[in-house]
Every structure is written in structure tokens, then in C-alpha cells.
Amino acid sequence: MIREGDKVPQPIRVLIAKPGLDGHDRGALVVAQGLRDEGMEVIYTGLRQTPEQIVATAIQEDVACIGLSSLSGAHLALFPEVVRLLRDQHAEDILVIGGGVVPQEDITLLKEAGVAEVFTPGSTIHQMAEYIREHIRLTGVDDWPDIAAVTQHVDHIGVAVKSIEEALPFYTGVLGLQVVHREEIADQGVRAAFVPVGDVDIELLEPTRADSPIAKFIDTHGPGVHHIAYAVDDVAVALKAAAAAGCRLIDEKPRPGGQGKLIGFVHPKSTYGALTEFCQRTGTAIDVEGGEL
Numbered sequence: 001m002i003r004e005g006d007k008v009p010q011p012i013r014v015l016i017a018k019p020g021l022d023g024h025d026r027g028a029l030v031v032a033q034g035l036r037d038e039g040m041e042v043i044y045t046g047l048r049q050t051p052e053q054i055v056a057t058a059i060q061e062d063v064a065c066i067g068l069s070s071l072s073g074a075h076l077a078l079f080p081e082v083v084r085l086l087r088d089q090h091a092e093d094i095l096v097i098g099g100g101v102v103p104q105e106d107i108t109l110l111k112e113a114g115v116a117e118v119f120t121p122g123s124t125i126h127q128m129a130e131y132i133r134e135h136i137r138l139t140g141v142d143d144w145p146d147i148a149a150v151t152q153h154v155d156h157i158g159v160a161v162k163s164i165e166e167a168l169p170f171y172t173g174v175l176g177l178q179v180v181h182r183e184e185i186a187d188q189g190v191r192a193a194f195v196p197v198g199d200v201d202i203e204l205l206e207p208t209r210a211d212s213p214i215a216k217f218i219d220t221h222g223p224g225v226h227h228i229a230y231a232v233d234d235v236a237v238a239l240k241a242a243a244a245a246g247c248r249l250i251d252e253k254p255r256p257g258g259q260g261k262l263i264g265f266v267h268p269k270s271t272y273g274a275l276t277e278f279c280q281r282t283g284t285a286i287d288v289e290g291g292e293l
């Protein structure tokens with residue numbers, strides 16, 4: 001489990017700033033609240049901030065991102081000035097995004113000046129939050145969280161198939177492997193067959209209903225490799241390590257995963273495209289809805 005002194009994952013810190021003279025901050029306040037609802041820690045500077053004040057606050061508050069809001073039309077001068085001052089202070093790792101009524105030709109100019117993205121009316125706060133999560137720089141290697149998973153080996157590779165019975169002859173007939181275990185996990189809407197290859201299982205996953213995660217995966221990507229599961233000493237520690245490094249978790253806590261395992265997933269957007277499972281064999285059977293077939 002978590003050892004004393006282990007770092008607790010920190011929420012992403014964002015500074016919402018309103019440079020320039022425009023006196024309306026309803027939009028900025030809505031964005032600030034929306035990002036808080038997305039789990040971020042948001043600091044709002046208040047109205048009429050100079051780029052110097054904004055950059056000083058951002059560095060002092062150690063934020064990962066600055067969101068600049070503008071309705072005044074002064075964004076072309078003020079946003080690039082914030083980027084320039086950050087560079088001066090060697091704080092260019094702070095992501096700068098903008099929002100407001102900004103014409104397309106200005107967006108091009110702002111991006112050339114180092115503003116990462118500009119969100120115009122019509123984009124949602126959720127899109128903005130997703131963008132921030134994907135684009136903030138992970139903690140520098142020097143201050144990489146002092147917690148890491150103890151990873152032993154690949155436990156299994158999940159493969160999404162439309163039908164286990166249809167896919168099995170390839171594994172048994174062509175590869176000469178055998179099915180050792182089958183089960184249905186009712187709450188996940190999936191049925192699984194385990195085909196060991198040495199220490200690693202191929203976990204064939206077939207959806208049992210149209211709205212299950214595996215069914216949705218097949219709808220979007222077609223059948224194929226779905227996830228890689230790493231055997232770790234402690235799933236809770238592995239999830240904490242991923243969270244501390246800024247990864248987006250699908251499971252905040254370990255949950256029973258069948259075959260007496262504890263599992264937890266990390267979102268593929270944080271793992272360079274490969275849905276990642278941590279998996280811990282507990283030795284004792286864990287009650288899983290559905291049970292064996």
C-alpha cells in the first residue's frame with residue numbers, strides 16, 4: 001500500500017488571467033469555475049492585469065498553465081507579451097492558452113507567437129480541460145515523483161473480438177495454444193477467455209451488450225489489441241505513481257478484475273495510446289459479479 005511519505009497526486013494548477021483594460025470578467029469566472037469542476041486548482045487574477053503581473057503570479061503560484069481571457073481586442077499585443085515574459089524568466093514550460101472572441105487570422109498570429117491554443121465561443125470547458133491535461137509538460141525528470149510501480153512482467157494482453165468462438169480457432173488451431181479459463185464479468189458487459197503463452201495470457205474479450213466498453217472500443221477501432229496489463233506488486237501504488245506523474249486514471253482505486261486479481265486502468269491519452277492496466281495477483285479469489293462460465 002502507500003508508504004508514509006509517498007506523494008499524493010496534485011491537481012493541475014491553472015492561472016486564469018484577464019489582461020488589458022476590459023472590465024468584464026463573467027466569461028473568465030465561468031471558465032475558472034468550470035476548470036475547478038474538472039478537478040483543477042484554479043487561481044483567478046482579477047481584472048486589468050498587466051502581462052508582468054500575470055507572469056509573476058504564475059511563477060509564484062507554480063502553475064502548469066495560464067489561461068488568458070480577452071474580449072477587448074487587445075489580445076494580439078497582450079498574449080504574446082505574456083509568452084515573451086515567461087521565456088525571459090525561463091518559465092516557458094508553462095502552457096499558455098487563450099480564450100475569447102478572437103478572429104481566425106489572429107489565432108494564427110497568436111500561435112506563431114507561442115500561444116498554444118485559442119478557445120473561441122462554442123468550445124466547451126471540458127474540451128479546454130482535456131487540452132490542458134494533454135499538453136502540460138509532465139513533471140521534469142529531476143522532480144519525477146519518488147513513487148513508482150514495481151513492475152514484474154506483462155501479465156496479459158487484452159484483445160477485443162466480436163466473438164470468442166469465432167476467434168479461438170486461430171489461437172488453438174494455428175498457434176497451438178489452449179484456453180485455460182473463461183469468465184463473464186457482468187458489470188463490464190464482457191466475457192473473457194484466457195489463452196496462456198508462457199507467462200503471458202492473451203485475454204480475448206467479447207462484448208455481451210452493445211453499450212459495454214469493449215463494444216464501444218470495437219465500434220470505434222474495430223477488433224484488435226485493446227490493452228496491455230502489467231503485473232505489479234501493488235496496484236494502489238502503481239495508480240498513485242501514474243497520478244503523481246500527471247496521468248489520467250480510469251480507476252482511482254484498485255478494483256476486482258476476475259481470476260482473483262486486483263486491477264486498475266490508466267487512460268490511453270496519458271500512456272501514448274496504449275490503454276494500460278495494472279494487475280496484481282492476490283492469491284485469494286475476489287468475488288466478481290458473473291463468475292465462471
Ligand code: ZN
Nearest residue numbers: 158203229277
Ligand atoms: Zn485485462
